[in-house]
Amino acid sequence: xxxxxxxxxxxxxxxxxxxxxxxxxxVAERAGVVSLTLEGFMLxxxxxxxxxxxxxxxxxxxxxxxxxxxxxxxxxHAVASIRYRADxxxxxxxINLLAVGLxxxxxxxxxxxSSNSPRVPGFGITGDAASLTGALLRNPLVWLGLMAxxxxxxxxxxxxxxxxxxxxxxxxxxxxxxxxPVKRVRYLAVALSGILAGLGGVYLALDQHQFTDSxxxxxxxxxxxxxxxxxxxxxxxxxxxxxxxxxxxxQIQLQGMQGIPSQFVQMIPYVLTIVAVGxxxxxxxxxxxxxxxxx
Amino acid sequence: MAAFLPRPRRFSTVVHAIPLLLTIACSEASRDxxxxxxxxxxxxxxxxxxxxxxxAWNSGAYQGLMRIRDSLxxxxxxxxxxxxxxxxxxxxxxxxxxxxxxFGHGFxxxxxxxxxxxxxxxxxxxxxxxxxVAPNVSPMVFGFEDPSYVAGVLAGSLTRSNxxxxxxxxxxxxxxxxxxxFEAGARAVNARVRVLTSYVGNWEDASAGxxxxxxxxRRGTDFIFxxxxxxxxxxxxxxxxxxxxxxxxxxxxxxxxxxxxxxxSVVIDLPHAFLAVARDVKEGRxxxxxxxxxxxxxxxxxxxxxxxxxRVPAGVLARVDSTExxxxxxxxxxxxxxxxxxxxxxx
Numbered sequence: 155x156x157x158x159x160x161x162x163x164x165x166x167x168x169x170x171x172x173x174x175x176x177x178x179x180x181v182a183e184r185a186g187v188v189s190l191t192l193e194g195f196m197l198x199x200x201x202x203x204x205x206x207x208x209x210x211x212x213x214x215x216x217x218x219x220x221x222x223x224x225x226x227x228x229x230x231h232a233v234a235s236i237r238y239r240a241d242x243x244x245x246x247x248x249i250n251l252l253a254v255g256l257x258x259x260x261x262x263x264x265x266x267x268s269s270n271s272p273r274v275p276g277f278g279i280t281g282d283a284a285s286l287t288g289a290l291l292r293n294p295l296v297w298l299g300l301m302a303x304x305x306x307x308x309x310x311x312x313x314x315x316x317x318x319x320x321x322x323x324x325x326x327x328x329x330x331x332x333x334x335p336v337k338r339v340r341y342l343a344v345a346l347s348g349i350l351a352g353l354g355g356v357y358l359a360l361d362q363h364q365f366t367d368s369x370x371x372x373x374x375x376x377x378x379x380x381x382x383x384x385x386x387x388x389x390x391x392x393x394x395x396x397x398x399x400x401x402x403x404x405q406i407q408l409q410g411m412q413g414i415p416s417q418f419v420q421m422i423p424y425v426l427t428i429v430a431v432g433x434x435x436x437x438x439x440x441x442x443x444x445x446x447x448x449x
Numbered sequence: 450m451a452a453f454l455p456r457p458r459r460f461s462t463v464v465h466a467i468p469l470l471l472t473i474a475c476s477e478a479s480r481d482x483x484x485x486x487x488x489x490x491x492x493x494x495x496x497x498x499x500x501x502x503x504x505a506w507n508s509g510a511y512q513g514l515m516r517i518r519d520s521l522x523x524x525x526x527x528x529x530x531x532x533x534x535x536x537x538x539x540x541x542x543x544x545x546x547x548x549x550x551x552f553g554h555g556f557x558x559x560x561x562x563x564x565x566x567x568x569x570x571x572x573x574x575x576x577x578x579x580x581x582v583a584p585n586v587s588p589m590v591f592g593f594e595d596p597s598y599v600a601g602v603l604a605g606s607l608t609r610s611n612x613x614x615x616x617x618x619x620x621x622x623x624x625x626x627x628x629x630x631f632e633a634g635a636r637a638v639n640a641r642v643r644v645l646t647s648y649v650g651n652w653e654d655a656s657a658g659x660x661x662x663x664x665x666x667r668r669g670t671d672f673i674f675x676x677x678x679x680x681x682x683x684x685x686x687x688x689x690x691x692x693x694x695x696x697x698x699x700x701x702x703x704x705x706x707x708x709x710x711x712x713x714s715v716v717i718d719l720p721h722a723f724l725a726v727a728r729d730v731k732e733g734r735x736x737x738x739x740x741x742x743x744x745x746x747x748x749x750x751x752x753x754x755x756x757x758x759x760r761v762p763a764g765v766l767a768r769v770d771s772t773e774x775x776x777x778x779x780x781x782x783x784x785x786x787x788x789x790x791x792x793x794x795x796x
Contacts, residue, residue: 164660167660267502269499269504270679270682361659362656362683362686363686364655366679366682367500368653369654369655369656371651371657403660406647406660409661409664415620420650
């Protein structure tokens, strides 16, 4: 029983950044804007949270700063891809590179290190990091992360704004003729994705009590894979996040066992991702206007 | 980004911005060549696999380079590399610039050094923790096993659960060998001890390191020997969040990085080793071969965190000290998993 509880706890801890990023990415993608940028949003959020927490001494100020960092990069992406209709793949790559470069630059400026920040106030230390209650109770961002997917599912499917998001993602010209402000809806959707993905980075930094260089380590791309695997449905994307996190947990748990080469065990999450995406996504259809710059 | 103009198809602006962004992203890769004396022709370069501010493996190498600059009046240059293609390109760059000595700081630089070396016969390539000798390529191999064994003796003596752990970045032979020595040291003093070994899969992801550590701690591990560079920061964090767990620092003296959880560090005196090799090369005494540098030569040692000295029983401290003395005198040779192809030359 404790084995199962520990497995669930670890899966949840690993899944939280994915859940934040995927819930944000789903909204932007459903509005027709490619979310290659989640990685950059997360990294910026993580760094801004570290700065905020360091200078204020309060992790909650850190959370607000992280939201601001994600929002800022979301708006940069929105301006480039919506206002100026730049190719979203290209701006996405540029945003990610910019995030790596800028966080490293300011890390050096603020903390005189190109590797990591000093320790900053973060969320809850208890003596029981490994337990299920430890994972769930010590960090309020865990709760927020678990609620992000249901909230976005409700937003996309049961609110007027969600209807507009789906409309501009499928057929922006038709939405336009019905009086939907296409660009404004897309701006809001991308800004929201910046905030949510930024929170994913905030979780990483405040859980670690520290920013380390490139600490998101590809988690934004895993979240994007979860969105595609989830066929752009928030709930399915959330389940995909949990599946990927469970695969990583399995990898970690199997490492303690003797006799299985570590390299083989470390393949498990990647193999699962390829099998999942390759095996199931062939039938899935992205939003019709995804990545289209002409409207 | 201010160059955006209010017209559609601003695509090209973004494309133009990319080289700039790449420059920012790779900003540490600047070659900070500083000839300390224009007449000095001795030039030394260092390639590291990670940032030199990591307070571990890479920062130690950079300190070595600085000591070479100061002690031998050498012109030095450093670059951080990421991929094998980077390794080779930068080896070539320094070879063609006429550097007499180039360090590739890690096991992973061996193949690139061997490919490049024949084209630059007047340059000596040193691969730290490398594995093979070529006419102008010599691996510098540290007796990291020596202090790892001492750490094992300490952990094996102090563990209450009889479960101790080892966590590496990736499973490379030097790390595996030092983990084997750690285990042997623990078993030498505690027959019932069990060692859990796992690998993060990279050297950067602190969150992944933390999860590996939590998984081991849940299995009862109370001492963790980590060798995972920046990912190790997550292992320290996991120990902070758990009761009664101590971690060993690795490569440089990390005792001050997390004094509350680091009981001691397994240290390679990289500056000492780098300077010794550079002096030989400069004075023309260098002969290709495997450079073995362990506790006997004073290059590796175990450093107990002074803040923990009171918490370790006197009997255990005495055992640790005597183990270290026997290793330094050569009476005790910790086991090693041999990964160097050629027979060693003692300096």
